[in-house]
Amino acid sequence: MWLLLVLLPVAVLPARGCRAPEEAAVRVLSARLLGLAEEPGLDADPGVYVGLRLAGDHDLHAERRYLERLQDAFQGRYGRSLGSDSHSSHGHRHRDAKHSKDTRAASQWPETGRLALYLLGLRASCPPPDPGPQRFLVTWLKYYLEKDWAGSRRHGHPLTSYYQYSLGVLALCVHGKRVREEVIQRLLVAEQHRRFRHAGSSAVDTEAVAALAFACLEREQLVRSRLAAELRAAVRGIRARFVAAQSEDGFIGNVFSTPLAMQVFIATDKCRTHTAYGRAMAALLQRLDAFTSAAAMAQALPVLHGRSYLDIASMQCKEEPDTLKPLAIEPLPVGPGNMMVRLVVECPVAQCPQHLLYDLPVPVPTGASLLDLLGAAPAQGPQNFTFETQDTPQGPFLTSVLGLAAQPQERHYWQLLGGLGSSLQMGVADYRPEDGETVILRLSKW
Numbered sequence: 001m002w003l004l005l006v007l008l009p010v011a012v013l014p015a016r017g018c019r020a021p022e023e024a025a026v027r028v029l030s031a032r033l034l035g036l037a038e039e040p041g042l043d044a045d046p047g048v049y050v051g052l053r054l055a056g057d058h059d060l061h062a063e064r065r066y067l068e069r070l071q072d073a074f075q076g077r078y079g080r081s082l083g084s085d086s087h088s089s090h091g092h093r094h095r096d097a098k099h100s101k102d103t104r105a106a107s108q109w110p111e112t113g114r115l116a117l118y119l120l121g122l123r124a125s126c127p128p129p130d131p132g133p134q135r136f137l138v139t140w141l142k143y144y145l146e147k148d149w150a151g152s153r154r155h156g157h158p159l160t161s162y163y164q165y166s167l168g169v170l171a172l173c174v175h176g177k178r179v180r181e182e183v184i185q186r187l188l189v190a191e192q193h194r195r196f197r198h199a200g201s202s203a204v205d206t207e208a209v210a211a212l213a214f215a216c217l218e219r220e221q222l223v224r225s226r227l228a229a230e231l232r233a234a235v236r237g238i239r240a241r242f243v244a245a246q247s248e249d250g251f252i253g254n255v256f257s258t259p260l261a262m263q264v265f266i267a268t269d270k271c272r273t274h275t276a277y278g279r280a281m282a283a284l285l286q287r288l289d290a291f292t293s294a295a296a297m298a299q300a301l302p303v304l305h306g307r308s309y310l311d312i313a314s315m316q317c318k319e320e321p322d323t324l325k326p327l328a329i330e331p332l333p334v335g336p337g338n339m340m341v342r343l344v345v346e347c348p349v350a351q352c353p354q355h356l357l358y359d360l361p362v363p364v365p366t367g368a369s370l371l372d373l374l375g376a377a378p379a380q381g382p383q384n385f386t387f388e389t390q391d392t393p394q395g396p397f398l399t400s401v402l403g404l405a406a407q408p409q410e411r412h413y414w415q416l417l418g419g420l421g422s423s424l425q426m427g428v429a430d431y432r433p434e435d436g437e438t439v440i441l442r443l444s445k446w
């Protein structure tokens with residue numbers, strides 16, 4: 001009986017391979033992502049473009065417009081050599097604002113992940129062979145990988161994260177670019193020592209992207225045979241851990257890391273043979289409604305079409321169905337009726353004035369989001385409840401509470417937790433607390 005239950009979801013996968021069987025639901029997700037991509041006011045995000053390109057249906061005109069927006073944002077900044085950047089930032093005293101922003105790139109925090117996703121997106125658009133501007137992008141990305149690593153030598157982790165570092169290695173590989181063996185070794189050693197996990201989250205997302213980078217390097221034969229064997233062993237190990245970690249309901253990590261984990265099975269040609277893949281696909285199809293932010297949708301779409309980021313390396317962009325129409329997302333209903341949620345703010349790090357900063361019940365309409373709740377939180381004593389968010393492709397990211405801004409350089413962030421202390425799996429805009437629940441905002445280190 002137990003065996004039957006385990007095998008049942010696999011049965012819903014048709015013989016045609018690694019794609020999702022429910023085409024209508026998948027098309028709706030594509031259409032929703034396109035709708036979000038066209039929303040005015042949101043910055044273009046390279047991850048969203050990659051998701052649109054790896055889907056089955058397209059609106060080629062809208063995708064071209066989106067790529068132009070990305071090019072506006074990236075080419076100005078990275079479309080010139082590193083040398084010319086530092087030269088101009090020292091050489092000219094009077095610069096316009098945009099130029100000044102562009103030329104600050106070299107001295108700023110590395111943008112490893114965004115630049116990597118942009119390079120992946122660019123290759124997924126099948127550009128005419130014009131190595132000029134792309135060469136600069138590749139040089140910038142190699143520079144960021146080094147800059148990221150300088151942080152690692154000092155703090156024991158890349159300045160951005162292993163997730164972004166892995167994306168960087170992956171993007172260079174998809175472009176067929178060799179990197180110094182040491183750059184790959186750093187990631188391999190981190191993986192072998194299980195350094196990807198950080199407080200408040202599982203390591204699955206990062207392990208998956210690192211495995212994709214390793215699989216790519218091996219497939220594209222960009223490393224010597226001894227290193228290739230080590231990378232192959234690392235990918236095998238990660239895949240085995242994913243199988244072991246798969247929950248009874250089919251997810252690997254959580255619902256949002258499952259698509260990235262599934263890409264590893266596709267990239268290593270194991271999606272047809274491993275039952276874990278079929279179970280994960282069945283589980284994912286049950287929870288497509290959880291994918292509400294553009295970034296999350298863009299991460300889910302490739303696997304629903306049986307594709308991984310490695311497929312970008314061989315994309316031809318021919319005979320793509322130009323049939324997709326954007327779909328707006330209906331806002332979820334709020335109310336009628338009210339509920340009460342307890343809001344707690346904790347500040348357990350050294351910079352805090354005291355540990356418990358806020359603890360009050362907040363009345364809000366039933367179905368309100370955590371963001372609505374923060375907006376409705378009353379003053380405690382003389383102090384008003386204040387908070388700030390920053391827009392990201394995942395939605396609004398909580399950056400500051402009661403005047404205390406989390407310092408990203410110190411790896412501090414405002415963590416969202418349930419009353420029992422478990423980390424929430426959604427951001428402030430998506431999480432909808434229930435009546436009587438407690439939500440904790442805690443300044444944490446990751």
Ligand code: B12
Pocket residue numbers: 047112113114117160161163164200201205206253254255256257260293295296299392393394395396397398399408412413414415416417423424425426427428430446
């Ligand atoms: C690294 C990481 C973090 C780091 C980011 C800091 C840093 N310097 O890298 C830290 C630890 C701070 C973090 C925090 C959180 N994260 Co996080 N994070 C990731 C991870 C592993 C990689 C993100 C990344 O670098 N992408 C590449 C860059 C190029 O893309 P980007 O869009 O520019 O990335 C930035 C934003 O995404 C932002 N960010 C990171 N996480 C989250 C979560 C939310 C909800 C928002 C709005 C923004 C955001 O920080 C990134 C780096 O600047 C992803 C995994 C994934 N599958 O995407 C999870 C992921 C995005 N996080 C997730 C979650 C749930 C959270 C938290 C809500 C956890 C919590 N309970 O507190 C908090 C956010 C709370 C808040 N203050 O609003 C979920 C989002 C799920 C969803 N519903 O969409 C993911 C998908 C993990 C998962 N599998 O569940 N995260």
